[in-house]
Amino acid sequence: MTGEAYTLQQRIIRFLESEGHQVELPYRDVAPRVWNYPDGVANIAATIGGKSVKIHVKGDYNQGPSQKDYQQKVENAGGIYTIVTGWEEFHNWYTNTF
Numbered sequence: 001m002t003g004e005a006y007t008l009q010q011r012i013i014r015f016l017e018s019e020g021h022q023v024e025l026p027y028r029d030v031a032p033r034v035w036n037y038p039d040g041v042a043n044i045a046a047t048i049g050g051k052s053v054k055i056h057v058k059g060d061y062n063q064g065p066s067q068k069d070y071q072q073k074v075e076n077a078g079g080i081y082t083i084v085t086g087w088e089e090f091h092n093w094y095t096n097t098f
Contacts, residue, residue: 001043002059009043009057012090022047040066042074042081048098052079059085 001009016023023046042054054074056067061083063071074081080097084090 001057005057005059008084008087008090011087012044012055012057012084015091015094016044016046016048019048038066038070040064040068040070042070048080052077054079054081055090056081056083057085058083061085 013023013025023044025044026041042056044055044057046053046055052074054071056063056071063083071081082093082097084093
């Protein structure tokens with residue numbers, strides 16, 4: 001993740017928490033350095049209005065095969081998945097969706 005994307009991710013997290021939503025981040029274990037989450041997982045997982053929401057923060061809209069597969073699984077299960085590349089885009093999506 002680029003520095004710009006990381007900064008955006010942190011801003012989104014702060015905003016969602018300030019709105020009273022539950023937010024969590026996938027992480028890597030320090031010792032074995034392996035993912036604890038499936039390949040393609042979004043950067044931010046949240047519960048907003050009782051809905052499972054996955055937010056993928058990217059510098060562009062290109063998704064790898066594992067990211068597309070993860071998105072499909074989330075949406076098939078009734079969750080919400082979005083890709084955002086900037087603050088204004090995220091805020092507009094949030095306002096229109098919730």
